[in-house]
Amino acid sequence: MVPEKLGMFRKFLAKLGKRAYWTVTKKMNLWMLSSMAYGVTKKYEEIFEGDTGMAVDTFTEQFVNGANSIMYELLGTMKIFFSKSLEDVDFLAETALHVILGSKWPQFFGKPKMILAENTEEGVAQLVMRFPRCVLCTGLRPGIDVDHTKLRKNSYGELLARALVALMQLIQDYVGNKYKLVVKETKCRLRGDPYGEGISYYYPKDE
Amino acid sequence: MNLQTSTRIGKIEDLYDAKVALFIVQRALPEVIGFLVNKRGPEQAERDLRDIGNTIAQRILMVWSPKTPKPFQIVKDLMRIFLGNKKLKGKVVERINGNPSKIIIRDYDCPLCPEQKKEVLEVSVIHYCVSVSGFAEYIFNHLIENRVAPYTKAKCNTVKSVGSGDKWCEHVITLEYEGVF
Numbered sequence: 557m558v559p560e561k562l563g564m565f566r567k568f569l570a571k572l573g574k575r576a577y578w579t580v581t582k583k584m585n586l587w588m589l590s591s592m593a594y595g596v597t598k599k600y601e602e603i604f605e606g607d608t609g610m611a612v613d614t615f616t617e618q619f620v621n622g623a624n625s626i627m628y629e630l631l632g633t634m635k636i637f638f639s640k641s642l643e644d645v646d647f648l649a650e651t652a653l654h655v656i657l658g659s660k661w662p663q664f665f666g667k668p669k670m671i672l673a674e675n676t677e678e679g680v681a682q683l684v685m686r687f688p689r690c691v692l693c694t695g696l697r698p699g700i701d702v703d704h705t706k707l708r709k710n711s712y713g714e715l716l717a718r719a720l721v722a723l724m725q726l727i728q729d730y731v732g733n734k735y736k737l738v739v740k741e742t743k744c745r746l747r748g749d750p751y752g753e754g755i756s757y758y759y760p761k762d763e
Numbered sequence: 764m765n766l767q768t769s770t771r772i773g774k775i776e777d778l779y780d781a782k783v784a785l786f787i788v789q790r791a792l793p794e795v796i797g798f799l800v801n802k803r804g805p806e807q808a809e810r811d812l813r814d815i816g817n818t819i820a821q822r823i824l825m826v827w828s829p830k831t832p833k834p835f836q837i838v839k840d841l842m843r844i845f846l847g848n849k850k851l852k853g854k855v856v857e858r859i860n861g862n863p864s865k866i867i868i869r870d871y872d873c874p875l876c877p878e879q880k881k882e883v884l885e886v887s888v889i890h891y892c893v894s895v896s897g898f899a900e901y902i903f904n905h906l907i908e909n910r911v912a913p914y915t916k917a918k919c920n921t922v923k924s925v926g927s928g929d930k931w932c933e934h935v936i937t938l939e940y941e942g943v944f
Contacts, residue, residue, distance in 0.1 A: 578784075581784050581785070581786070582784070582785040582786075582847055582874065583782040583783065583784060583785055583847050584782065584783060584785045584788065584845065584846045584847050584874060585778075585779065585781075585782060585783075585844060585845040585846070585847075586778040586779070586781040586782060586783045587775060587778040587779040587822070587823070587826060587845075588819070588823070588845040588846060589783050589787065589788060590778055590822075591818070591819040591822035591823060592788060592815070592819055594818065594819075594822065595814075595815040595816070595817075595818035595819045595822075596795055596815055598815075598818055599799075599811050599814055599815050599818070603802065603803070603811075614798070615795075618791060618794035618795055618798060619791045619794070621794050622787075622790035622791035622792075622793065622794050623787070623790065623791070625790050626786055626787075626790050655784065656783060656784050656787065657781065657782075657783055657784075658781075658782060658783075660781045660782075663777065663781065664781070689773050689774075689777050689778075690772070690773070691778065691783075693772045693773070694771075694772055694773035694774070694775060694777065694778050695771055695772065695773065695775045695778070695822065695825070696771065696772050697770045697771055697772075698770075698772065700770070745772045745773070746772065
C-alpha cells in the first residue's frame with residue numbers, strides 16, 4: 557500500500573538507509589567517471605564523423621538505458637520510501653543523489669526544489685535542479701573539447717539529469733500517479749551560464 | 764599537480780576529491796560495448812575501447828602522476844585511486860638483465876566487468892575490460908616520453924576478462940629496454 561504522504565518515520569528510515577547504502581556500496585573516483593563519459597563521447601564523435609550532437613544523443617540514450625536497469629533493481633528496496641504526494645519528490649531526489657554521490661552530493665547538485673502545479677505559470681508541477689559544479693562539464697574547454705553549437709537534442713551534461721528523471725518517472729508509475737516527466741536543461745556551463753539547471757516537468761498523462 | 768587553465772570549466776580537483784557509486788558505470792558499460800561491437804565489429808570495438816582508455820588516461824594525468832615508473836605499481840595505484848579496486852595481483856614472469864620484461868596482472872575484482880554472481884550477458888567476442896590496457900599503456904608511454912621510465916617501450920594487453928566469460932581478468936605488460944625484448 558503506497559502512502560499518500562511520507563511520514564516522519566519513513567523519512568528517518570530513508571536517511572539511515574541512504575547512509576548505510578553509501579557506506580557499503582563500491583565506489584569510484586568522480587573525475588574518472590567524468591573522463592569515461594568524455595572518452596566515450598569523443599569516440600562516438602569519431603564514429604559519427606564529427607557529429608557531436610549524434611555522439612552525445614547516442615551516449616545519453618545508452619546511459620539512461622543503463623540507469624533504468626539500476627532503477628528496477630533498487631525499486632524493491634526503495635519502494636517503502638515512495639508516496640503519492642508530489643511534495644515528497646524533492647526528498648526522494650535528495651535520497652537518490654545521496655545513494656549515487658554520497659554526502660558530497662550538495663557540492664554538485666543544488667537542493668532539488670519541487671514547485672507544485674498551482675504555483676507555476678504553466679500549471680505544470682516542476683522539479684528544479686541546479687548544478688553549481690557539473691560532473692560532466694568540469695574540466696572541459698568550451699568549443700575545444702566539446703562544441704556546444706554542434707549539439708542536437710541533448711546537452712552534454714544532460715544524461716545525469718535524464719537518468720534521475722527516469723527514476724522519478726519510475727516512482728510516479730509505481731505509486732499510480734498519471735504523470736509524464738519531461739526534462740529540459742535550461743542552463744549549461746558549457747554554453748556560458750554560471751551554473752547548470754535542469755527542470756523536470758510533471759505533465760498530466762492523457763487518459 | 765594540475766594543469767588547470769582559466770579556459771577550463773570549474774576545478775578538476777573538486778571531482779578528483781569526490782566519489783560516485785560504481786554501479787553507474789557498470790550499468791552503462793554494457794550499452795557502450797554492445798553498441799561498439801554491433802556497429803564496428805569485435806576487433807575494431809577492442810581498438811575503440813583501448814582508444815577510450817587512452818583518452819581517460821590523458822585526463823587522469825591532468826590531476827595525478829605516478830609515484831614510480833614500476834608498471835605493476837602504476838596499475839595498482841590507478842585501479843585503487845580511480846576505480847576503488849584493491850584486489851590486484853602482479854607477477855614478473857620474464858626478465859632481461861634483471862629488469863622485468865613481462866608482467867602478468869590478475870584482477871579478481873574488476874570494477875568494469877559485471878559481477879559474476881549476477882546474471883548478465885557475457886560479451887565473449889571481445890575482452891570486456893580491455894580499456895584498462897589502453898589506459899595503463901598510455902601512462903607507461905607518458906613516462907617513457909618524459910624519460911622517467913627505465914624501459915623504452917611498453918605494451919599492455921588484456922587477455923582475460925570476467926565480462927567475457929573468464930574467471931578473472933588478466934592484463935599482460937611487456938617491456939622493452941633500449942630496443943631489446
